[in-house]
Amino acid sequence: MLLRRPLTHVLCAVGLLGSAAAYAQPGPPQGWLKEFGLGAIVNPKRPGSDSYQFRPIPIFDFRYLDERGVRHFANVPQGLGTYLYRGQSKIGVALAPGFGTRDDAPGLEEIGIATEARLFWERDQGPWRLSATAAADLGTGHEGAYLDLGVARRGRLGPQGFWSLGPSLRLVDAAYARAQYGIRPEEAGPSGFAAFDAGSGLEQVAISAVVRKPLAGKWSWTAVARLAYLTGDRADSPLVDTPVQGFLLLGITRPF
Secondary structure (H helix, E strand, C coil): CCECCCHHHHHHHHHHHHHHHHHCCCCCCCEEEEEEEEEEEEEECCCCCCCEEEEEEEEEEEEEEECCEEEEEEECCCEEEEEEEECCEEEEEEEEEECCCCCECCCCCCCCCEEEEEEEEEEEECCEEEEEEEEEECCCCCCCEEEEEEEEEEEEECCCEEEEEEEEEEEECHHHHHHHHCECHHHHHHHCCCCECCCCEEEEEEEEEEEEEECCCCCEEEEEEEEEEECHHHHHCCCCCCCEEEEEEEEEEEEC
């Protein structure tokens, strides 16, 4: 069975846990905020799959806060980065991993772990957050580029709780689309699939929800749910069983 693990989507959702932790602070402390925990996810076995899998995951997040909020960060989904500008809008850069998805795909070229250079923008407008992230592989993995755009409505659940809900979309270039959804002519025979050229454009639209609530002591419980829909050539790929992709994460974390 073809298995293409969608780790990028998983790790992006895990990153919401760290964002929720920072947002839920009643007043940002000075210095490093360190949070660790455990979680479990249910997600498709590969992008476009109609079969799902369950697996446990570790969660960790490091953020340096000053009087203006988060300045530096280090975690798996966001990578190692810093904010260059922090006003009503925020601009930052990061170096982050982009995980391959063809490590168990018979007959298809393996996609290694990418090293992505990212430029991101955030703007808070009352309870709303607008965001945009442009990323490009430096040549170690998918070798493509993409643009993520999102908007979310956020609010509190008590002094420590947090919720967020909103849509997002991803635009990809031809190199990224070919790596994730394409089948080259020389791969068609060994893989058993017809050759397919997945072009650039809108890869997917999605809606995500996050809920975070405190538990006993310093522990917190977080749930992340996501529903995405693949579009255009990406949805038409022979590798895609269904364009509808669901995701669920449950985790408990504790600051240290």
